[in-house]
Amino acid sequence: MGEEGAAIAEAAPVATEAASRLREFFPSTGPLGRLFTMDTAIIVVRVLITLVLSLVFVGLVVTILRKVSKKRMDARTGGLFVKVVQYLGLAFVAFAVLDAANVNLSALLGAAGIVGIAIGFAAQTSVSNFISGIFIVSEKTFTQGDVLSVDGTSGIVYSIDAFSIKLRTFDNQLIRIPNETLIKTKMANITRFPARRLNIDILVTYDSDIERTRDVLLEVAAKNQDVLRNPEPVFMVKEYGDNGIELFFGVWCASDEWFQGNNSMKIDIKKRLDAEGIQFAYPTVTVYSKKA
Template identity: 45%
Template structure:
């Protein structure tokens, strides 16, 4: 116990300084990051705010740790030299991380999406949850987290679904061949005019695409505000089905008629009845 007391008395100043650096400095850095996010929220994009606040926290944490090590007597020159050698070795071993970092800088410069946008990348799609220097995180619509490396986004194509304030919902519709084409077009126009989520301008796109295997095919594409996707999708499909039922418009199911030509027609076969034997006593 006396040995510990003597050691503590000898190094008490160093211990107190280290405790202050870590106990006060790190919470202050966290508070600084919060103030940066709050102060710049209405001035710059959410993406830039997130990266700036994280950069300040990471850089400040590094400085505080180095100052703490210096107080304990660690020679920073030797430590930084060893860190440089280790950094070269780690750099060769982590080329993917470096590529992701560089790709992240390109994404920050280009800004093809921001936090809150809906992104489709390959089979992955969801809402951009966070943007980091090495990767982005998507929150799926069933509340799962997807991590996509920045290098993947740079090397492949992706779709920002909510980049613009309005979108067009393209719906493929098929009706029976007996139906009147102009009547179907008029019904679809009326459905779009009556739906509160369909925009008047731009006007809905209604195109007769052609003759399908089992139906006359139409493209129905009303425009809507990007925040109304689910409401429009549900109401529009139900309204189209209801109007078609009212107007007697048939939505066919796939069917096929098989025809065998002359070359495959079977040989005719006639059944000739066997004649009855003559009765006894008949000449």
């Protein structure tokens, strides 16, 4: 208020002079004459100064946040964040101007509170989605272009909006997920990290040579162009099952090539195990026939 008060004090004589000149054109007893008084002129000047200073302040804040968001956020997420700040800033400007105009903000806020409650009940879902969107943006769990899996639905993040996000599925469908649903649902960011492990479960017969099977799988992984050399593959005997020996084989692929690696590895494993005479096990049923 120091700079604003000084500016008002400096402008007060000018405003008084302007009001005096205006009174020369309007009768002092008429409505226009009563309007242009020194008190009115001071209020007008104060409102104008408050409006200008508030807009400049909000503009500077938005400009700084826009520059910061470009460095730390993607374009859509940063745009959403800046837009929220702009709305809050405009609300601040409105209240500052009303206060400068000597408007009773207590009564105004009371009336606004009643109206806000009514609107809140009518738009409860929208408000919840908007607030959830702010939390989503602040968490930075995903960004545009990431692949998400939400409640069994997988797709590429197409857009991040104020009330929802949109996924483009791999069969080219557009799925809209409300922000509130996303907050409450378990979500996996499949491409968050540069590498993703491909987990392959294999069931072989009990007469299979496990060590030979392991060597064959490692050879297949070493020759596959979609498999990363580091981290190294993981081989494990999981369990002796009812129908065969359960094996686990894990290899690492680049996140954006995981689906291609999943397909090529399973094809190569099937071909190689068949060539080596290593048989896949499958559920069997033994039927005993008792003769009378």
